[in-house]
Amino acid sequence: MSFLLACPNCGVREVSDFGYGGEISSRPGAGADFRQLNAYNYFRRNVAGVQREWWFHRSGCRAWFIAERDTRTNRVMFTALPKDVPPGGDSGPAEGPEPKRLAVS
Amino acid sequence: MSLEFLTLDAPAVARSPMERQARAAGARFEVRDGWNVAVDYGAPEREREICRTAAGWADVSHLAKLELQGDHGLAGVTRRGGAWWCPVSDRRALVLGARGSMPGPDETEPEARVHVVEVTSNFAALTLIGPLAREVVARFCALDLRPQATPVGSLRPGSVARQPGMVLREGEHRFMLLFGWAIGEYMWTVVQDAATHLGGGPVGQSALEGADA
Amino acid sequence: MSRLPEHPGERIDRQKVIRFSFDGKTVEGFEGDTVGSALYAAGRRTFSRSFKYHRRRGLMCCSGQCPNCIVAVDGAPGARACTEPLREGMRVEHLNARPGLEFDAMRATDLVGGPFTPPGFYYKTFIRPRRLWPLYEKVLRHAAGLGRLPRQQPERMWRTEYRRRHADVLVVGGGVAGLEAARAASRLGADVVLAEEGPELGGRRLVDEAGEGIAALAQDLRAGGVEVLTRASALGYFDGIVPVWQGDTLHQVRARRHVFATGGIEQPLLFAGNDLPGVMLSDGARRLASLYSVKPGSRAVVVTTSDRGLHAALALHEVGVEIAAVADLRQLSGAPAQDLGERGIRVLPRHTVVEARGGKAVAQAVLAPVGGEEADERPLDCDLLVVSGGSAPATSLLLQAGARTAYDAARGGFALSELPDGVQAAGEVAGAGEPDSVAPSGELAGLEAAHAVGLGDERSGARVPELREALAVARAGRPAVAVPPPASGARRGKCFACLCEDVTSKDIAYSVKEGYDSIELCKRYTTVTMGPCQGRMCQLPSIALMAQETSQSLADVGTTTARPPWRSVPMGVLAGRPIDPAKRSAIHGRHRDLGANVKWAGDWRRPYDYGDPQAEALAVHHGAGLIDVSTLGKLLVRGAEAGAFLDRVYPNRFSDLRPRRIRYGVVSSDAGRILDDGTICRLDQETFYVTTTSSGAGAIEEWFSWWLADSDLEVRLTDLTQGVGAVNLAGPRAREIISAVTDVDCSNEAFPYLDARQGRLAGVRCLILRIGFVGEVGYEIHFPAAYGEHVWDALLEAGRPYGIRPFGLEPQRILRLQKLHVLVGQDTDSESTPFGAAMPWIVKLDKDGDFIGRSALEHYARETPATSLVGFTMSDGHVPSEGAVVVDERGTPAGQVTSSRYSPVLGRVIGMAWVPSALARDGVSITISDEGQKLTAELRTRPFYDPDGEVLRS
Numbered sequence A: 001m002s003f004l005l006a007c008p009n010c011g012v013r014e015v016s017d018f019g020y021g022g023e024i025s026s027r028p029g030a031g032a033d034f035r036q037l038n039a040y041n042y043f044r045r046n047v048a049g050v051q052r053e054w055w056f057h058r059s060g061c062r063a064w065f066i067a068e069r070d071t072r073t074n075r076v077m078f079t080a081l082p083k084d085v086p087p088g089g090d091s092g093p094a095e096g097p098e099p100k101r102l103a104v105s
Numbered sequence B: 001m002s003l004e005f006l007t008l009d010a011p012a013v014a015r016s017p018m019e020r021q022a023r024a025a026g027a028r029f030e031v032r033d034g035w036n037v038a039v040d041y042g043a044p045e046r047e048r049e050i051c052r053t054a055a056g057w058a059d060v061s062h063l064a065k066l067e068l069q070g071d072h073g074l075a076g077v078t079r080r081g082g083a084w085w086c087p088v089s090d091r092r093a094l095v096l097g098a099r100g101s102m103p104g105p106d107e108t109e110p111e112a113r114v115h116v117v118e119v120t121s122n123f124a125a126l127t128l129i130g131p132l133a134r135e136v137v138a139r140f141c142a143l144d145l146r147p148q149a150t151p152v153g154s155l156r157p158g159s160v161a162r163q164p165g166m167v168l169r170e171g172e173h174r175f176m177l178l179f180g181w182a183i184g185e186y187m188w189t190v191v192q193d194a195a196t197h198l199g200g201g202p203v204g205q206s207a208l209e210g211a212d213a
Numbered sequence C: 001m002s003r004l005p006e007h008p009g010e011r012i013d014r015q016k017v018i019r020f021s022f023d024g025k026t027v028e029g030f031e032g033d034t035v036g037s038a039l040y041a042a043g044r045r046t047f048s049r050s051f052k053y054h055r056r057r058g059l060m061c062c063s064g065q066c067p068n069c070i071v072a073v074d075g076a077p078g079a080r081a082c083t084e085p086l087r088e089g090m091r092v093e094h095l096n097a098r099p100g101l102e103f104d105a106m107r108a109t110d111l112v113g114g115p116f117t118p119p120g121f122y123y124k125t126f127i128r129p130r131r132l133w134p135l136y137e138k139v140l141r142h143a144a145g146l147g148r149l150p151r152q153q154p155e156r157m158w159r160t161e162y163r164r165r166h167a168d169v170l171v172v173g174g175g176v177a178g179l180e181a182a183r184a185a186s187r188l189g190a191d192v193v194l195a196e197e198g199p200e201l202g203g204r205r206l207v208d209e210a211g212e213g214i215a216a217l218a219q220d221l222r223a224g225g226v227e228v229l230t231r232a233s234a235l236g237y238f239d240g241i242v243p244v245w246q247g248d249t250l251h252q253v254r255a256r257r258h259v260f261a262t263g264g265i266e267q268p269l270l271f272a273g274n275d276l277p278g279v280m281l282s283d284g285a286r287r288l289a290s291l292y293s294v295k296p297g298s299r300a301v302v303v304t305t306s307d308r309g310l311h312a313a314l315a316l317h318e319v320g321v322e323i324a325a326v327a328d329l330r331q332l333s334g335a336p337a338q339d340l341g342e343r344g345i346r347v348l349p350r351h352t353v354v355e356a357r358g359g360k361a362v363a364q365a366v367l368a369p370v371g372g373e374e375a376d377e378r379p380l381d382c383d384l385l386v387v388s389g390g391s392a393p394a395t396s397l398l399l400q401a402g403a404r405t406a407y408d409a410a411r412g413g414f415a416l417s418e419l420p421d422g423v424q425a426a427g428e429v430a431g432a433g434e435p436d437s438v439a440p441s442g443e444l445a446g447l448e449a450a451h452a453v454g455l456g457d458e459r460s461g462a463r464v465p466e467l468r469e470a471l472a473v474a475r476a477g478r479p480a481v482a483v484p485p486p487a488s489g490a491r492r493g494k495c496f497a498c499l500c501e502d503v504t505s506k507d508i509a510y511s512v513k514e515g516y517d518s519i520e521l522c523k524r525y526t527t528v529t530m531g532p533c534q535g536r537m538c539q540l541p542s543i544a545l546m547a548q549e550t551s552q553s554l555a556d557v558g559t560t561t562a563r564p565p566w567r568s569v570p571m572g573v574l575a576g577r578p579i580d581p582a583k584r585s586a587i588h589g590r591h592r593d594l595g596a597n598v599k600w601a602g603d604w605r606r607p608y609d610y611g612d613p614q615a616e617a618l619a620v621h622h623g624a625g626l627i628d629v630s631t632l633g634k635l636l637v638r639g640a641e642a643g644a645f646l647d648r649v650y651p652n653r654f655s656d657l658r659p660r661r662i663r664y665g666v667v668s669s670d671a672g673r674i675l676d677d678g679t680i681c682r683l684d685q686e687t688f689y690v691t692t693t694s695s696g697a698g699a700i701e702e703w704f705s706w707w708l709a710d711s712d713l714e715v716r717l718t719d720l721t722q723g724v725g726a727v728n729l730a731g732p733r734a735r736e737i738i739s740a741v742t743d744v745d746c747s748n749e750a751f752p753y754l755d756a757r758q759g760r761l762a763g764v765r766c767l768i769l770r771i772g773f774v775g776e777v778g779y780e781i782h783f784p785a786a787y788g789e790h791v792w793d794a795l796l797e798a799g800r801p802y803g804i805r806p807f808g809l810e811p812q813r814i815l816r817l818q819k820l821h822v823l824v825g826q827d828t829d830s831e832s833t834p835f836g837a838a839m840p841w842i843v844k845l846d847k848d849g850d851f852i853g854r855s856a857l858e859h860y861a862r863e864t865p866a867t868s869l870v871g872f873t874m875s876d877g878h879v880p881s882e883g884a885v886v887v888d889e890r891g892t893p894a895g896q897v898t899s900s901r902y903s904p905v906l907g908r909v910i911g912m913a914w915v916p917s918a919l920a921r922d923g924v925s926i927t928i929s930d931e932g933q934k935l936t937a938e939l940r941t942r943p944f945y946d947p948d949g950e951v952l953r954s
């Protein structure tokens, strides 16, 4: 597999420059039951279509960012730092870009 | 107690990770600013010739480097007092240059909440210089270094010889490769392999300074 | 010598004779010849033996498209004789025939093997008895295949240069369309690379007009800055990256736009004996004559599905080849038929060839009316059978780029129907191959490519509709010529659909009978299209046969997926340079000086020992040892909320750690599994210095920054792993040694266990951590990597009176094991929790707030893990292998040994193992099954050495 991805900091690079962080998933809050936990830890939606996902510019600026990509064609709709990600849209998961955030005590 | 232990101010000689390879290639060393620096490889005239006609590579790991974290306010790579100020992201920047050209604590504006870390020995560095320098880099690096994509004075973080790295275009025919200290020996081998095949050779500081002049 | 008289346009220089050898015999040719043209001129007709049946094969396409002329040049197999330029003294050898090309013993497979060697025969035949497979394999490997590699190669025998080339536009194909495209784009300022597979630019123009006008065009391009590559094959399209193989260079071209002007490939016809030497494609025969002045034969029969063959007949007649007859599969021939008639050459309409006869080469061609009876056949003597099955557009690269094709009845083949973004097609591949459209189509593609990268002006913009219009007019004026799919008689000898893999029409029929009745299945079963020609010669014929066998239309059969490589390529070209990206500590040179036994440890090269691991381990107990731990991950975590952040990424607490104190930490995942471990030292209120395992350094930095990426915690990370060197000095004399070289007060009172100090050591600023995982008093010293050798030397020097020894990873394993220190990744795996790994104390569930893994760990805290990690000692001297199985009383696997070593200081074998938690008590005896042996071990839950840590704290 080889396609191009635009790092929001560095610009366009080949995909081998990056690390893949998987689809954005929603982290269950405190007191989650085993079922919810396992779904979060071990299950993926594995969408055949457009999804939002994490990428890491491993060979470059070493920043994490979010890409919206069609998993069937590897067409990338956008890449953005988490703070700049446009809200959900039809294509993204309902949870939006920051569902894994640690609850601040 | 904070980060004093990162400061390079010992009376001892600081050494590049490529020093042994430079020595094996015939380097003549001098201690400058506390660093063992390859001044030439026994034939400064020929080294200058290589820089003019092919591609020379020089170990410049001794350059001082600082990491700035926070709102550094840099819009692009800038040259200040002989040092390169290179934004990597909007929160992170690198400053590189000769030790004397490094900013003092007052210049990095603590009130702007910019954290400064000495990272000199985080990054080893090689300068490639000469009309074939870009061809040499193209042997192991997929970054687009054509002038229209990477004009003089731009920094390109990305994979260099399959390792995290950065390329700073210092001049039309001059590129600085920055990479992890621990892969110094590997990078020297890669650059040597590519450059030698294209008629290049190792060059010392004097050839580099000659090219500057 | 069958050279024609000199004529303009020939590529040979008759003044310059070149000598080379073929199978040991000296042959002469001229400068400008190819190996193929020189050999052909010297009378050679057999160039190779086929893959399976060892049949004779001769020149067919003369343009590097088919497998027939593959030879070895100077020991390197895989060269195409017909395109390989002749060089003085070159050594050319045939492949795949023993003992020789003219007499090949393996020919027997053809004579007797036909009916017995259907596709897949060896999978079915040679499976029993199984133990004989190695023997079968040896014989089969010997019998099949193309060429052999030299047994030994000096490393750089065939050096490949890997060159990345960025460009605005890459044009693939150096025919008229490609050249025009390159010119148009480059005139608008685009940075253009043009790659032509053949030795010369010009494409079909080379055949028709010996390349008239091409040189000037090429000159124009080069002057305009286009990088023109010849003998440069585009191997595939990888999401915008096109590797172009050119001799000893692999250009990895990364262009923003692509123009594919890859032309068409003249197709062979299907008939019995269609592989005999002397059966030649029309362009091939013409190339021999026009470029190399080689007379391809003296008496020819021509069979064609289009005007192409008619033109060939005229051209060959022109150079003195007698034309016995021309068979045209069409009812109505084109205009050239008239010219042929004027020359007294008869064109037989609706005729085809049903068989080629001959021994070493074609001697007779049997013509017959299409669909006619045996009685209508007419055998004609000839030594050249020119065939032309029309042209198949070379769409492979376009298909790889995402284009689609559809069956086009008017053209009798699969034509482009849809182009993906970022890609243009021009010339014959785009259905614009005729003289009136090829140049406009190239120019149009070039302009569009340049426009797409933001270049161009008003004039170039206006030119686009003009060109479109011109192309449309040309297309409209062209009569649609439906070409009958050429799939004729398999009723006599072998009729080859695929020359590379020796797949006959019968094999395709057989495959359908066996149930492999889709073209994709048939391809995998028969290997049709999978040989060196990559389907160039056989894709259309195999589809036609499939259609015939399954009574479908060609459109229904469809095509197979186009995959790289589009041209066969030596593995060496793809292998990369033999340089390993190794990380090395700044002290690595010293380890070499000391004769260390260096091995891989993750991405690092590290000393495993310095010759005597046992003695090195003992030195740590008796005097002192020094180990390079520069590979440890080192992260600076800074900021007002750094402590709060660490509280969230570790299950234990760090916000309450006092400055200059150190605490051990285990990173766990959200599933409560152990990811990594290390020590965390608080340097000041806002600064923590975190170490990770050597192998986990990169992953933990990524992990931390991932959790920070969408958080608004005021925290900054800096990875200091490579910038900071570190050594661990340990042993009863460590304090004396360090005190000799540092200004830091290292007395136990001033600098107790788990404290950190900064100061100078041998003049170098250092961070000294009082920690130890080898069981003795220890100091972990961190310093700028540039001073690595200096610090190392100073400590070894200071330690000399105390018997200091450098020690490597292996003795460190022994020492750690004595202390039952868990080695993450060795003693734990992706399922290990801190509870199972006997570290429940590391999880602080009474901590406020969320942390990674909290919910999962809360669950695990309530239940007993199935297995637990404990120490063991062996009753005999046996060292069980790491990975040996712990079994229960019934012999069922119940756990696993993860570490085991002989401890010289204890004088016995110790280890760590996962055992059922119910057994994890001191003194319990367990059984270990190690490669069939049953061993007994006794469990220990506390460290073997200094169990209470008194030595460590002293």
Ligand code: FES
Pocket: C036, C058, C059, C060, C061, C062, C063, C064, C065, C066, C067, C068, C069, C070, C080, C081, C082, C083
């Ligand atoms: S004759 Fe050489 S490849 Fe076809």
